[in-house]
Structures are given as structure tokens and as C-alpha cells.
Amino acid sequence: MKFQLRDSGLYCYSSEEWQRVGGWIEVIARTRLVDKRRGHGALLQWKNMDGVMLQEVVYARILNGENSRQVRELLVDTGYPLEPTNTSWSRLQRYLLEEMAKAQPATTVDRAGWHGSIFATSGWTIGEADEKHHFVGQLAASPVLQESGTLEEWQANVGRLCRGNPLAIFSVGVALAAPLLKHAEIENGAKHIVGNSSGGKSTLLQIAASIYSSPSFVRSWASTSNGLSAASAEHNDILLALDEIGLARPEDVDTAIYQIVNGTSKLRATITGELAGQACWRTLVLSTGEIWLSEVFQRLGKEVKAGQETRLVEIPVFGRYGAFDELHEFCSAQELVDALKSATRHYYGTLFRAWIECLTERGDELSIYAKGEVKRLTDQWTTPLMASQVVRVMRRFALISTALGLACRNYLLPWTEEESEQAVHQVADAWIKSRGHIFNKEEYRILLKLNEYMRSRRHSFAPIEKGRAEPPYEGFKRMVDGEKQLLVRKANFLQFFGLPTRYMREIEFLIQKDLLETNERSRGTLRVKVNGRFERFFALWPDRIRSYLNSLSDLDGLSQFPTLPSENSEVTDNE
Known part of the structure; x- marks a missing residue:
């Protein structure tokens, strides 16, 4: 059977004449997942009845299987003009399968984040590879990465107001550090900012979210542990912003902390009893709430375990005006918060794309640089007496500072590397003082x-x-x-x-x-x-x-161990 693609549509030669099958459609690439063993299919491109050009990856197992009608329904639903004859779909199906076998190969990715040297999102891919990469993950159906305004407008209206405010700079750093986890070889982590209501905590989350998208990028803790795991999988190599931990069920917080930071979902079985695929991810979480983790677990009658405290690091709000120290041209903290909230509703999403471009341009040097900077800062900020749990958390603080420093060096942020390092160190110091000690x-x-x-x-x-x-x-x-x-x-x-x-x-x-x-x-x-x-x-x-x-009696101002009396001093057994 012969096919011919014309400007007016797709034709098939039958009964000694060219018969129209449907509108214009072609196979752009033969696709499969990175391992080249699964997910084979085709990248289709077609025009609908309004002349709008559309693209979609369809899997060969569906196109060439019993459920091929799903592809037909997809095309018709998007406005593809399929001819109303009994043979039009079978002919189109045959055409697509034949063209798929001849098309140039391309790689599909089913989740956001790094895939080799490529960083993929639902809307774009950045980086160089031997083949083109196409995103077919969950975010394609519900995009969360949006852009509004320019990078310069974000710098002038959002970034500028972060200057002089350590917690705001730190929040930007957490957002930027998420794509660096892979290169620095650092495990997932969560930073939880704790303070009274109306202190500016939610504004910090909106600032961090504006790196990626609109304020809707912020998610709520009010979800099941399974829902939070699913959100983590979608935010692979991307910040996961969670607001108000007090809305979550304590048992979900208990489970979610381990799942999110460990980077794997629960093992599940298919309907046949076989082991289903297990989702994996890398992410950094920025969380806020009015209550501490100990208060959450008190509702369960439990104590916070050491592993949970190092996974979800609690940072108290410590600014002069709630979460802020510098009001800039505003007369009150509320005016500053209102300005930031307004700005993050208008300018967002542009810094993340520029940041990924910056990272991909460094190529193989990125891992060397990230590891070196993390080590330098960790060595600078830790002491031999600090226990392993503390050092592990300090490495994540160092990663955040590394991300900020690199962004400043490439003129993506309107403040200096020194300000970034000072801000992150100030937040780390606040965490240690709130924790009360530097031991496991x-x-x-x-x-x-x-x-x-x-x-x-x-x-x-x-x-x-x-x-x-x-x-x-x-x-x-x-x-x-x-x-x-x-x-x-x-x-x-x-x-x-x-x-x-x-x-x-x-x-x-x-x-x-x-x-x-x-x-x-x-x-x-x-x-x-x-x-x-x-x-x-x-x-x-x-x-x-x-x-x-x-x-240890007065270590860095942490007076937890009063000086013990000498052996010969008189002390009663009840003292």
C-alpha cells in the first residue's frame, strides 16, 4: 500500500486512485526511553482543523495493539480531520507504523530532571546529546513550570527585595540547589521554616516558587503520604515547596519525611501480583509551618527520631521583622510582604531556565566544581567536635551556598557571592542554636x-x-x-x-x-x-x-553542660 503526504493531507493509493485518509500528519522520530529497551513509539506531528500544529508521543504497544483506538481518539479529540470511512483508521494506523520504522531515532524521558547531560521539563529540554529528547511524563498533562515577565523584571521586583534578608536569600538558594544534588552527590533533604503566623513564612515559599513558576507551584502539606511521594516524583531535580505542616495528618508526616528524603516510593504490586515499578527522585523540600516537628509527633505519642531531625531540618524565623531584616523602601514588614506577593504573581519562571542553561554550559566541570565548593564550605563551617548528623546537614547548607554563589557569579541574582555565603551561614547558625548542640x-x-x-x-x-x-x-x-x-x-x-x-x-x-x-x-x-x-x-x-x-561546657555559646565539680568537692547525692 502506497501513501503520499501532501499539504492538503494524507492520501492512500487504492483501486487505482489516490484516496484521502485524513489531514496532514507525519512521524517526526522513532522514540524510546533512555535505556533503549522500553517505551518504543513515535513522535507524531499533525495539523488540526484550525491549522494548529500539535505534537505527541504515542507508544508502539498502543498503536500496534488492541487499544489502538486510544490513539485514534487522541487525534480526533484534538481536531485531526480523519476521513469518515470504514478503512481510514486502519490505513492511518498502517502508515504511522511504517513511518515509525523508517524515522530517525530520538529519546523520550518520562520525568523531569537530569537525563545524562540533558535537563528536561514538560515545556523544554536544555543540554547537548547525540539524540533529541522529548518529554512524555506526567507534567505534560498538567504543566507546573510557567513563565511570566523577564529575568530582569524578576531581579528588579523580587530579587532586589531579597537583598539584606538572609531567610529570603536562603529560600532562593534552596530552589536553585535542587538541580545540583546529582552533581554534588548529596542526598535529598528538607528545610522547614518555623514561626508564628503572619511572620512572612509563606512569602518565603512564594519567593522560592517564583524561581520555577507561578505561586500555584507551592503545594500544601494537606495530603496523604502517597500523594506527597507522587509530588516528589514529579519534582525530580526540582524544588518541592510545601506550605503549613500543621495541616497534615501526623502519621502522613511521619511516613512522608522518610519517603521524600529517601527518594523512593513504596513497593507496590500490579493486579497480577507482580512487582510494579518503583518511583525514584532527587529533590530538596522547602517547608513552612507554625509548629515544630516535635509538636507534630506529640499528637502520635512519639518522639522525633534522630533521622527525622536530620532529614527535615527545622529553622526558626529570626528576622527583626518576622522573616525579614531589611524593609528597603517600605515602612512596614506588611508592605514588604505585600510587594513581594504582588511581584511573585507577575514575574516568575524565567530564572530557572537561565539557571539550567548556566549549569549545562559547564558540562563535566559542574560536578568537580560543586563537590569542591561543598567541601570547602563544609570544612569552613564545621569543627572536629561536630557529630556526623550535624556535618551531614551542614553539607546541604554548603550546597545551597554553592548554588547561590554560582548564580551570583553568572549575574543571575542581584546580590554578591559574599552576601549569599553570609546569609546561608547565618541560617545554619540559627539552626544549630535552635537545636542546642552539635552532637548526634x-x-x-x-x-x-x-x-x-x-x-x-x-x-x-x-x-x-x-x-x-x-x-x-x-x-x-x-x-x-x-x-x-x-x-x-x-x-x-x-x-x-x-x-x-x-x-x-x-x-x-x-x-x-x-x-x-x-x-x-x-x-x-x-x-x-x-x-x-x-x-x-x-x-x-x-x-x-x-x-x-x-x-564542652561553653562550646560556641551552647552551655548545655555546667562545669562539673572536682572529685573532692562536697556535693550531696540529691543535688
């Missing part, structure tokens, strides 16, 4: 209890030579190579420190810092012979503990 959460709890124990129980030990330590004695004391050692009975130790049956994770760092002696590594205990038989104790070195805690 589990370690910090043990240190607080250890400080309390050394102040109140250090006289509650009998000399080991007596061989008996009846209550109120906690155990024995002895000298080992000229150094005092306290042998605390296991049951007393576990009860005072509130440790679970499996306690090694909580006390491991005491062993690593030589504050706790053990000859049973898997138990963390010291097996000692008393009165001719072996007993198990937790063996503390009081002088080492006192020295270590006193060194």
Missing part, C-alpha cells in the same frame, strides 16, 4: 544523662576491697594504674540512662572516646572478679568524663 541526638541524650550522673551519683560507690555494695551504693570504685574507675552495676546503669535491652548503639561513642572501659566488646561491659566470682559492670572513667564534659 542519641549521643547528646547520653551526655546529658552522664553529666547528671556524675554530679549526683559519684559518691555512691563502695571501695572494691569491701567486696559488698549494698544500696544505696551503685557499685564499686577502684584504682587502675593510678586512675579511678567506677564499676556501675548493669541494671543500675541501664535504668538510670533509660537504655533499651539492645543498647550498644547508644553507648558505642562512650567506648570510642575511652570514657567507658570494656573487655566484652559486644556487650560494652567489663567482667570483673569480686569476692571470688565474676560480675559484669559498666566501667566509667570519672576523670576522663569530667575533663571531656568540662571541655
Whole structure:
């Protein structure tokens, strides 16, 4: 069967004459997903009855399968003039399949974000590759990336008002850092800005959203954990802005924090019982709310886990005027907020495209630059005493500063690299001060209890030579190579420190810092012979503990460990 494409439409040679099949339509490319193993199909281009040119990718499994009517319905619904004959669709179907086999190959991507050196969105792709890339993901049906105004207008009306306001600059940085997660090889994370109502928190979200799109880009926490996971998948390599955590169900927050930051959805089964595809993503979340994470979990009767605190980092609003420090030409914070809200409704979306162009132009150097800057800033902002959980969060702060610095260097933002770095460091410092310490959460709890124990129980030990330590004695004391050692009975130790049956994770760092002696590594205990038989104790070195805690007594202004008294000072057991 012969086909001929004319300006007036598609024709088929049959019964010794050319018969019209339908309007003008052609196959632009033979498409498949990046792995070249799935998603084969064709990129179609056609004119509808109003002369409007349309494009769509259709999958071969549908075009050449039992559900081919879906393609026919798509074409007819968009205004394609298919001839009303019994054979027109079968002829058009054959034409499309034949042309697909001959067309030049192209790659389709089914989600936004990086695909090799290409960054794809529902509306555009930027970057160089051997083949053209076409977006066929969920955002194609419901685009969230829109543009209004010019980049210069955004800089003059939105960006300018961020200057002098650390939280506003920081919010822009979170938005810009999301596409850098891949190159810096940093895990997902969430920043949660907490403050009273009418403090400007929602305005910060709108500023961040204006990098990408209109104010409708901001989503609500009022969703199920599955809904939030789906939103995360759509926002791969793109900021996910969530407003008002207090609207969410606590159990959904509990699940969503892990799912969003871990970057994977729940495993699900198909109708046949087979394992369905699992969605994966990279994203940074900027969240706001009037309540802290501890208040959310209090409703569930739970405590916030250390992993949740490092995944969703809580930042208090700390500006002179709510979320702002600099009012610029305005007389009140409310006037500034109103101006920013108005500006973000008119100027948005242009900075993101320019930012992606900036990133793709750097090519292979981008990863080297991002990793180097993150390391430089992390080294600059951390100390050897900072625990791994804190350092991990500080790396994300460093990534945000890296993104801002690169954008400033390329004249995309109306402030300097130095202002960016200062703003992010100020926000990071506010987080540490609000957190109250620089230790892993589990370690910090043990240190607080250890400080309390050394102040109140250090006289509650009998000399080991007596061989008996009846209550109120906690155990024995002895000298080992000229150094005092306290042998605390296991049951007393576990009860005072509130440790679970499996306690090694909580006390491991005491062993690593030589504050706790053990000859049973898997138990963390010291097996000692008393009165001719072996007993198990937790063996503390009081002088080492006192020295270590006193060194932390005023660390960067975080006075969490009052200076311990000397061993010989008079202190009652109840103090």
C-alpha cells in the first residue's frame, strides 16, 4: 500500500486512485526511553482543523495493539480531520507504523530532571546529546513550570527585595540547589521554616516558587503520604515547596519525611501480583509551618527520631521583622510582604531556565566544581567536635551556598557571592542554636544523662576491697594504674540512662572516646572478679568524663553542660 503526504493531507493509493485518509500528519522520530529497551513509539506531528500544529508521543504497544483506538481518539479529540470511512483508521494506523520504522531515532524521558547531560521539563529540554529528547511524563498533562515577565523584571521586583534578608536569600538558594544534588552527590533533604503566623513564612515559599513558576507551584502539606511521594516524583531535580505542616495528618508526616528524603516510593504490586515499578527522585523540600516537628509527633505519642531531625531540618524565623531584616523602601514588614506577593504573581519562571542553561554550559566541570565548593564550605563551617548528623546537614547548607554563589557569579541574582555565603551561614547558625548542640541526638541524650550522673551519683560507690555494695551504693570504685574507675552495676546503669535491652548503639561513642572501659566488646561491659566470682559492670572513667564534659561546657555559646565539680568537692547525692 502506497501513501503520499501532501499539504492538503494524507492520501492512500487504492483501486487505482489516490484516496484521502485524513489531514496532514507525519512521524517526526522513532522514540524510546533512555535505556533503549522500553517505551518504543513515535513522535507524531499533525495539523488540526484550525491549522494548529500539535505534537505527541504515542507508544508502539498502543498503536500496534488492541487499544489502538486510544490513539485514534487522541487525534480526533484534538481536531485531526480523519476521513469518515470504514478503512481510514486502519490505513492511518498502517502508515504511522511504517513511518515509525523508517524515522530517525530520538529519546523520550518520562520525568523531569537530569537525563545524562540533558535537563528536561514538560515545556523544554536544555543540554547537548547525540539524540533529541522529548518529554512524555506526567507534567505534560498538567504543566507546573510557567513563565511570566523577564529575568530582569524578576531581579528588579523580587530579587532586589531579597537583598539584606538572609531567610529570603536562603529560600532562593534552596530552589536553585535542587538541580545540583546529582552533581554534588548529596542526598535529598528538607528545610522547614518555623514561626508564628503572619511572620512572612509563606512569602518565603512564594519567593522560592517564583524561581520555577507561578505561586500555584507551592503545594500544601494537606495530603496523604502517597500523594506527597507522587509530588516528589514529579519534582525530580526540582524544588518541592510545601506550605503549613500543621495541616497534615501526623502519621502522613511521619511516613512522608522518610519517603521524600529517601527518594523512593513504596513497593507496590500490579493486579497480577507482580512487582510494579518503583518511583525514584532527587529533590530538596522547602517547608513552612507554625509548629515544630516535635509538636507534630506529640499528637502520635512519639518522639522525633534522630533521622527525622536530620532529614527535615527545622529553622526558626529570626528576622527583626518576622522573616525579614531589611524593609528597603517600605515602612512596614506588611508592605514588604505585600510587594513581594504582588511581584511573585507577575514575574516568575524565567530564572530557572537561565539557571539550567548556566549549569549545562559547564558540562563535566559542574560536578568537580560543586563537590569542591561543598567541601570547602563544609570544612569552613564545621569543627572536629561536630557529630556526623550535624556535618551531614551542614553539607546541604554548603550546597545551597554553592548554588547561590554560582548564580551570583553568572549575574543571575542581584546580590554578591559574599552576601549569599553570609546569609546561608547565618541560617545554619540559627539552626544549630535552635537545636542546642552539635552532637548526634542519641549521643547528646547520653551526655546529658552522664553529666547528671556524675554530679549526683559519684559518691555512691563502695571501695572494691569491701567486696559488698549494698544500696544505696551503685557499685564499686577502684584504682587502675593510678586512675579511678567506677564499676556501675548493669541494671543500675541501664535504668538510670533509660537504655533499651539492645543498647550498644547508644553507648558505642562512650567506648570510642575511652570514657567507658570494656573487655566484652559486644556487650560494652567489663567482667570483673569480686569476692571470688565474676560480675559484669559498666566501667566509667570519672576523670576522663569530667575533663571531656568540662571541655564542652561553653562550646560556641551552647552551655548545655555546667562545669562539673572536682572529685573532692562536697556535693550531696540529691543535688
